[in-house]
Amino acid sequence: MSSPSTRLEPDYAALADRVRELARGFGFQRCGITGIELGDDEAHLRDWLANGLYGSMEWMARHGEKRSRPGDLVPGTLRVISVGLDYGRRDDEEAWETLADGERAYVARYALGRDYHKLMRQRLQKLADRIAEEMGPFGHRVFVDSAPVLERALARNAGLGWIGKHTCLIDKEGGSWFFLGEIYVDLPLPVDVPATAHCGTCMRCIDICPTRAIIAPHRLDARRCIAYLTIEHEGSIDEELRPLIGNRIFGCDDCQLVCPWNKFAKRSDEPDFRARNNLDEATLADLFAWNEEEFLQRTEGTAIRRSGHERWLRNIAIALGNAPSTPEVVAALQSRRDSTNAVVREHVEWALARHGAS
Template sequence: MNSNELTLAIRQHAQQLGLLDCKITTPNLSPEHDEKLSLWLAQGFKGEMSFFHKHGISRNHAEYVLPEVKSVIMVALPYWTEDFDQTRAILADEKAAYISRYALGRDYHKVLRSRLKNLGQYIEQLVPDVIYRPVVDSAPLSEVSFATQAGLGWRGKHSLLLQKQTGSLYFLGALLTNLALEPNEEIPSHCGQCSRCMQACPTQAIVAPYTVDARRCISYLTIELNDIIPVEFRKAMGNRIYGCDDCQLVCPFNRFTKPSQEADFQVRHGLDQVSLVELLAWDETMFQSRMAGSPIYRIGYHKWLSNIIIALGNVSKSATIASLMVPLCTHPNHLIAEAAKWTLLQHDYPE
């Protein structure tokens, strides 16, 4: 089996695994990528995500993860499961809890990693001495940049990967291998003069085309930031308690998105239509039980609850919500206590 036949066999098996697409690139990104990443880090846009500084531009060179690597196989797996009008209705309902739609089902890391492992095992049947390593946010690798270089899509102005027929609502994964496969070519951007994603960002986190200041991004603030969300962003957060999809909801290319049939990505525990007050009632045991196997689990109960409390501060003034906050103001966890005090003030409750 020659290289072209092997590549075709790999792509066909990837499709059988339910992967949206499969493209191949070389193990190193261009010096331009190194310069852009270095500048982004120097500007402090990473926030508290120290792992970016720890690995630096090594993220752009796959041999840092697998020394024997000669090719990077990039794949995409769709996750969107609902109607866009329904999604917008939840965002517009101040009493509803909005969770980024990628997190409504099971943890994508495990799902996609399993597919990549299967793909690697298939290649091993064809080439017994192959070396490979699957990566799904599990190693320092600039996945969007490698996907762009592989021609899997182009980078949108919101910094996410876009495909002309399927938009951006999918997960990315990489399979690093020591096989020298023919790389695909990059494809041109089709964003043109469109800047809807930049205009739609609630906190103006997209500070320039293709550049996101994580310190302003609601996804970062509700997931990656270990401390409480800064006061300046709390109102803009609205009812978003885990992640944010606004930049993707307005993207014209996402109108082509078809609902994922992946069973693991279907909604669990009714999280697509649940009120903030309902979630406030969860204790830590309920959180751990219901969020087991979910990407939400990793932020922990206290961060989760503080996000919910802040979102309740954005609901129309309510004596009921104020009464729920009073006992939380003395909670031993500072994230919860500080959030409750702020929310209490938003409901005109005297200090």
């Protein structure tokens, strides 16, 4: 057995190529490797937090600089393997049609099918295990939106795409319809070339935002963002914002739907992310009728489950208040007037008043 001083170092360049090859084999459409320096992004994060633009998402501030310092979050980290996984079909036209139909419910494309967290985490862990099989044990940790990680900045530095003016990551070939995941590793792998920005003078994402949540390029006020309001925010939603939410009951895709880079993007159809429970066609009245047991049963294994039944009803009540004044819409709202939840009742009464039926 050779001594440590004479033992050959691994061919890290070959290993990096193998990592990318394995990542494709596990179903990831993109993979890159980056270092752990995020100084400029840390300054941007500090400023965003200092201005309170994170709303009630206290965890954004609670973890401090661990989010922008991978080596503090996982001591020994030298590199980050960043991967992207496509979701959804080429259904942009259908998405616009749903948004234009006030009696139908709009659910963000990423949430129509299976929750991506578990699927991606399993694949990333298999990727890490396979790397260990081929090269031996190494220090690593897998993340899929599960810890304080600046995933978009890391992905940009790994060459997966640039951060658009709407703050989503954009890839020239794949647009922005993909999830991100990471493996923090203690291997000195060669890094990829960071992606360069290609938004140019385009402002479509800023102009389309229903609530004007994108207050400047690369600057999002979460407190006005429909995704934040319908998913993260608890309690009552500001009356000023309710009419602007339209029929969006879980998330919002407008800034991505209007992005020119998505028009020509090559997208992979992942079966697990196809719509469940006809959520891409369902009416607001039908979804409003789900009791808590049915809600839990139908949303099992999906991202929607995290909103909880009460926020689900609150969101749909707002959408029904923005819907056409049909007998079906008014009847659906009246069926929840006596809800045991005060927030639901408040939003139902607001919606009924919009239809002159309070």
